[in-house]
Amino acid sequence: MREFVVEADGGSRGNPGPAGYGALVADAATGETLAEVAEYVGVATNNVAEYGGLLAGLRAAHALDPAARVHVRMDSKLVVEQMSGRWKIKHPALKPLAGQASRVFPADRVTYEWIPREQNKRADRLANLAMDTGVAGGGAPPAGAEPSSGQHQPASDASSTAGEPPAGEASAGDASVGALPLGEPPAGEASVGALPVGEPPAGRAAADLRAARTVGTAAPTATGALPAAGWAPADLGAPATLVLLRHGETPLTPQKRFSGSGGSDPSLSGIGREQAERAAAAFARRGTIQAVVSSPLARTRETAGIVAARLGLDVTVDDGLRETDFGAWEGLTFAEVRERHPEDLNAWLASPDAEPTGGGESFAATADRIAVTRDRLVAAHAGRTVLLVTHVTPIKTLVRLALGAPPEALFRMELSAASVSAVAYYADGNASVRLLNDTSHLR
Template sequence: MRVVVEADGGSRGNPGPAAYGAVVLDSEGPAAQVLAQRAERIGHATNNVAEYRGLIAGLEAAKEIGARHVAVRMDSKLVVEQMSGRWKVKHADMRELASQAAAVSRVFDAVSYTWVPREQNKRADALLNTVLDGAVLDIGKRIDEAPRQRQAPQQQAVQQTLEAVAAQPAASWEPPKSSSTRLILVRHGETEASRVFRQCGRSDLPLTATGMSQARAVARRIGSRDAVAQVYSSPLLRTMQTATAVADALGLPVRTDERLIEMDFGEWEGLTGQEIQARDPELRDQWLSDPTTTAPGGESFAQVAARVGAFVDEVVEKHPGENIVLVSHVTPIKLTLKSALGTGWELLTRLFLDVASLSVVEFAASGRSSVRLVNDISHWQR
């Protein structure tokens, strides 16, 4: 489930009497339906503390209704930039709250943060001012504790959400049925960078001679499988060379999509893990433990997960019951496996993917998924 969280916080005096408001919506825009709301007076605090409390409350509400992808919209530049990893969190109070928000974020497949003008965050702003005024809600109570007649629209929306969840198929040991989309995930063949485990994100390197041989082996392996309807690829050279070998063997064209591209490692491009650790030990540790932390000048795992997840959703919707080849890189493939398994972010550091490896997952439109194969290199391993 994809949701939008609008959150805000404020104090009268900064610091002074403070409150937060948060709204979970099914989409953006004025026609969006409210799925959940939170608002609470939090005593004497600063604007920034209240804003972080609003974010945490909104993320918790999204978690409670089963959201997997969350788009956060706030008019706090500080919170958006800090949670996106572009600004450091210097104040002790902010570090604790940012850590709490990051901890909640890890339950989702992806969380993105967008700054919006205050006039586009009116719902959350109205909630916090309502509890500060004390005109509608009892001071100190959450909005979901307000009198029944004041919550009718919210309760109806939440009830509809619960009914939709209840209508989904129950968990089962059986794999998804034939209407599921089977994704054959292919990592590109060997490059000079992959041979020595250097971070190669946006650098457009070609395959080595060994890498080309691996690509042809992948093509033979996939060509012996069930019929494939389409081959999609990252537009970088190493993936295109691999995808072209596969597509030629299948008699299909290659369709490229930027969302399948590798993570942008920024200033860490071309470095090994050991070199990055020596250069930026604290930042690398935070990057590996917090999915919202970006590589310097690059991307975070959460940002990559958002774009890859959107692409996979589109493919599943467009190709029900079909076999689809996706030729990509380590990070997008790991994130797709993470989504199919429903695991936490720790999978990214615990799963190894070889070059020219095959992994297979299935996604159904109902939301069910299964993993059928991971990191198979039997087609080229000597």
């Protein structure tokens, strides 16, 4: 049985940015290079391009000998650990590509090894040639060409230690902080068509990667104008859209008291129930909501129940959507907290890691919880529009993560009772904020 070594790499200049990959197949016994592949894939992230290089290298090896054994060497710890089965593949742009790569050869005939970047210079050179050619408007890199001095941006996973994936597959282009992965792919494997084993390595791989390109960075249209922000190529498919409804007013709302998940759990006031009815009527007119998910707290379940009844839908309760626990501050106004716990409040305003007095939940912990919840819901509602009935902090956090804004952005957003916001999540892992604090339905 023949044995091949596949060396592969990929990168983007900007992450996301102009991206390409390169791969070569060598004879394991002699070291002779048997095939080289390089392809420009358009605007994509480092991780997407790296998976493209892996896929192209495996296909090139398969074309040489479908019965061979293959040893893959890459400087992407993320790809090596995920393909070896030690790390989960969570990001929606990567899972279908990994699935295709795993089907080229039987799993027992492929092994993976992480190598330092300096030992992967041949594949790195091919990847940079592909990016040079693509940026220049060409097709395949010309034979004998050398890359320019502009190298691709190194993937952030290259120096990660074994055992756990880098925080959130952070180079994959999503805007979240500290908890990026999106669980299961929101667009499913169907967003990237699986190729038959033995498909020619060049050409088709670029088409496979189209569904993983970034949103909002497309080429100019025929008129020469760039698409509007939030534009997405048609081949990304319908996004998973999370419509975010803050619960209606409670007796604590007009008094601006801290009301989290650790307090008395107030129900809606009469005004709050009227707000929920108005929101329900507006959603019924639009006719776009396909599922309703609620925080477990009384005010959100009551709001969700009113809306779901109008839409003829059931309510699913998700504990991850609960409000932050404000500890000893529950039920107090901001002024009362400043008077009683000034040092704790100042620390809380200065750092997302600071907890409210009495063992409350920090904003950093809330963000981690919300990101995990988002990932799960986006995966469960691929291509659908789902209403999340939740609270101020979860909604602001979802918007902040989608925008890639710093934690202090939480203090710079207004979010009224029964207001509507919306974020769309595409198959490439990107997010587009569609709406924030809309209260037009309440007028």
